[in-house]
Amino acid sequence: MDNPSLVKIIKNRREWLTIQQLELNYTTEMEKAMYLSHRIGYEEYSCTLAKRLEIEKKRQQNYIASRQMISEIERRSFHHN
Numbered sequence: 008m009d010n011p012s013l014v015k016i017i018k019n020r021r022e023w024l025t026i027q028q029l030e031l032n033y034t035t036e037m038e039k040a041m042y043l044s045h046r047i048g049y050e051e052y053s054c055t056l057a058k059r060l061e062i063e064k065k066r067q068q069n070y071i072a073s074r075q076m077i078s079e080i081e082r083r084s085f086h087h088n
Contacts, residue, residue, distance in 0.1 A: 029053040 033041075033049045042048055045062050052059055 029059075 029052075031049050031053050038049055041052065045052075045065070047058055047062070052062065
């Protein structure tokens with residue numbers, strides 16, 4: 008009485024769920040920095056996709072802002088020489 012399509016969906020869902028959790032190796036210093044920066048530890052970060060996406064979006068925004076700052080400083084420095 009097993010429905011083959013239902014079994015396939017469940018199997019696919021299980022495979023998807025295993026992708027959600029990351030196996031991360033991290034030091035206590037990395038754990039401290041993660042918590043200070045994002046108020047979350049690596050354990051929760053590795054288990055929660057929504058939190059990972061939120062943190063990675065914030066990191067990307069910070070990276071872009073820092074690159075823009077560097078570019079502006081270099082531009083000003085070039086014009087003053």
